[in-house]
Amino acid sequence: xxxxxxxxxxxxxxxxxxxxxxxxxxxxxxxxxxxxxxxxxxxxxxxxxxxxxxxxxxxxxxxxxxxxxxxxxxxxxxxxxxxxxxxxxxxxxxxxxxxxxxxxxxxxxxxxxxxxxxxxxxxxxxxxxxxxxxxxxxxxxxxxxxxxxxxxxxxxxxxxxxxxxxxxxxxxxxxxxxxxxxxxxxxxxxxxxxxxxxxxxxxxxxxxxxxxxxxxxxxxxxxxxxxxxxxxxxxxxxxxxxxxxxxxxxxxxxxxxxxxxxxxxxxxxxxxxxxxxxxxxxxxxxxxxxxxxxxxxxxxxxxxxxxxxxxxxxxxxxxxxxxxxxxxxxxxxxxxxxxxxxxxxxxxxxxxxxxxxxxxxxxxxxxxxxxxxxxxxxxxxxxxxxxxxxxxxxxxxxxxxxxxxxxxxxxxxxxxxxxxxxxxxxxxxxxxxxxxxxxxxxxxxxxxxxxxxxxxxxxxxxxxxxxxxxxxxxxxxxxxxxxxxxxxxxxxxxxxxxxxxxxxxxxxxxx
Numbered sequence: 001x002x003x004x005x006x007x008x009x010x011x012x013x014x015x016x017x018x019x020x021x022x023x024x025x026x027x028x029x030x031x032x033x034x035x036x037x038x039x040x041x042x043x044x045x046x047x048x049x050x051x052x053x054x055x056x057x058x059x060x061x062x063x064x065x066x067x068x069x070x071x072x073x074x075x076x077x078x079x080x081x082x083x084x085x086x087x088x089x090x091x092x093x094x095x096x097x098x099x100x101x102x103x104x105x106x107x108x109x110x111x112x113x114x115x116x117x118x119x120x121x122x123x124x125x126x127x128x129x130x131x132x133x134x135x136x137x138x139x140x141x142x143x144x145x146x147x148x149x150x151x152x153x154x155x156x157x158x159x160x161x162x163x164x165x166x167x168x169x170x171x172x173x174x175x176x177x178x179x180x181x182x183x184x185x186x187x188x189x190x191x192x193x194x195x196x197x198x199x200x201x202x203x204x205x206x207x208x209x210x211x212x213x214x215x216x217x218x219x220x221x222x223x224x225x226x227x228x229x230x231x232x233x234x235x236x237x238x239x240x241x242x243x244x245x246x247x248x249x250x251x252x253x254x255x256x257x258x259x260x261x262x263x264x265x266x267x268x269x270x271x272x273x274x275x276x277x278x279x280x281x282x283x284x285x286x287x288x289x290x291x292x293x294x295x296x297x298x299x300x301x302x303x304x305x306x307x308x309x310x311x312x313x314x315x316x317x318x319x320x321x322x323x324x325x326x327x328x329x330x331x332x333x334x335x336x337x338x339x340x341x342x343x344x345x346x347x348x349x350x351x352x353x354x355x356x357x358x359x360x361x362x363x364x365x366x367x368x369x370x371x372x373x374x375x376x377x378x379x380x381x382x383x384x385x386x387x388x389x390x391x392x393x394x395x396x397x398x399x400x401x402x403x404x405x406x407x408x409x410x411x412x413x414x415x416x417x418x419x420x421x422x423x424x425x426x427x428x429x430x431x432x433x434x435x436x437x438x439x440x441x442x443x444x445x446x447x448x449x450x451x452x453x454x455x456x457x458x459x460x461x462x463x464x465x466x467x468x469x470x471x472x473x474x475x476x477x478x479x480x481x482x483x484x485x486x487x488x489x490x491x492x493x494x495x496x497x498x499x500x501x502x503x504x505x506x507x508x509x510x511x
Contacts, residue, residue, distance in 0.1 A: 025230070026223040034216045041208045049201055056197055057165070060188045063108065064154050064167040071101045071169050071184050091173040094182035098171045099123060101184050110192035112164075118180035119144045131164070131189050143168045147183050156190070163190040229261045236268075245272040280439075289328070292321035328454070334389075335439070335454055338461035344383035346466070346489065351376040351417060355410050358388050362395040362408065370395070373409030373422075380417045381489025382466055390462040390470075391419060393455045394482045398423035402479055416468075417488050424479040433472050459484070 075097050078088035091097040098115045102123050107113050112131025115123040119141075124134050133139070139157060143166070146153045152169040164187040171182040229249055236247045245268060249261040296318050303314045352375045362370045391408065398406040402425020410419045428436060437460040456470075459482075463470040468486035475481040 026220065026227055029223045029227075030216055030219045033219045034212055037215055038208075038212055041211070045201075045204055045208065052197060053194065056194055057190075060165045060190075060193060061154060064165065064186060064188070067105060067186050068152055068154075068167055068169050070105065071171075074101050074104055075171060075173065094171045094173050095122070095180065097173050098182040098184055101171065105184075105186070107186070108188075110189045112187045112189075114140075114185050116140055116143060116181075116183040116185060122182075130192065131187055133185070133187065139164075143183060143185055147181075157187070161191075164188065165190055165193075226255075226257055229257050233261070233264050240268070245275060289325060292325050296321050332454065334458050335461060338458065338465055343465040344386050344462070346381040346383055348379050348489075349382050349384045349387075350379055351410055351412075354384055354387065355408060355419070358391045358395075359408050361388065361392060362406075365392075365396055365399050367404045368395065368399045368406060369404045371405075371407050373407045374411055376410040376412045376417055378412055378417075378488075380486065382417075382486055383462075386462045386465070387419065387484070387486075390459040390484060391421060393459050394421040394484075397455055398425070398480070398482070401425050402427075412488075413485075415488055416485055418483050418485045420481055420483040422475050422479060422481045424475075424477075427474055427478065427480045428472050436472070437470065 075091065078090050079092065079096060079100070081087040081089050091100075095117050098117065102113055102115045102125060105113055105125075107125065107129050110130045112129050112133040113125050114121055114133040114136070117123075121134065121136065121140050124132075138159065142157060146155065147168050147170050150170050150172070152167065154165075154167050157164045157166055166185060166187040169184045171184055229252075232249050236249060239247065248265045248268060251258050251261045251265070299314045299317055304310045355372060355375055359370050359372050362368055395406055395408065398421050402423030405424050407422045408420070409422075410417060412418075437456045439454060439457045460470050463484050463486065466486045468484060470482065470484045473481045473483065
């Protein structure tokens, strides 16, 4: 047994470990907002970074090309004939032209300039520049390789931490044949040129991270406030039971969450009403069944088994009470079916034929004297079987409470049809006219009348299932008039005009 318990505990722990962790809605909302904003900042920042960086690199190339043109102009201009003469003549050697270019070239920030003669660094400006090329022998060897073809070159040189954008322009003059090659070199320090831009990018990254933290914090606070009704719903749903349905969710504001809270409260109201109705039903059914059970139990208990007459009387009484309990169960079943998802199945029904069929069936009620009053001419979309059941229930009640004479009738009232049953009994007291349609309710005039107390409740359920109503009024000349009012379904005005006729009138009966 111990081994089995240990195995069960291990399985429980394993199941707990494998069970996916529940991530709260608030966390998902905040995460979604934060991730979306982060992706947006990354996309915008990345695009700006690469565009601006490339723009700075392009500007360096533009300045290098401008300096190349300046160097060409200086070479093309030539050297003075004499120191004080404005006249010019071609350069005597490439080295002389190179020296003039190096001396006259104006350098920007983050630049360096040098002149190479015979593939070695031969001259640098007399002023200190941001990039010192005086000891850049490895770079000089690299430039020698790049300018071997004798054409100007603009490129990038990278060595460890160095990153230079360079211009290497061979100096060519008319008398340069056989002279040592001369090359003018200018470089831009890429890291230094982009330093300000990189600082701006770092500031943007830091600001973005701060913004993301603020958005996550504010989003968490807002989500907590917005989702508080949902948390209250969960807590209330956890506490709700059949014995405690009094709690309701506080409704604040007019947003979607507030609407959800109102809907939840309305659902709790309906659930409370349904449970209350269920409790009353159980109480009423228990009360209704208690009487016949008590009667049967009492008679069987005092019955003399040796007395044949007593046995037969007790048997008859028992069967009668069992039959009454059977009717109660059947009525409960009918009432339950009318609470289903599709309690009725409407079809197009001829109202005059329906009334005649109901009258013929009502003739089978013991003690009934049936007559038909006004007949409606036309059709309606109703469930003929359910309406027949309701009308026969009204007829049976009329015979039981008002004597044998009853009148059935129907009439059209625009887009509605009314079917009615009139009896000639004592009528229904005003204070009972609403109560008698409740479950297990009877009028004060029903003493001595057997029944389950569900008949009129079933009639009302049938009427409501059709979208209609049922009522009881005092009939002219005495008695009660029960009327079921139902919508006819789709019907146009022309059809209403064609079917128009004097409304059915309950015929006056002579006493």
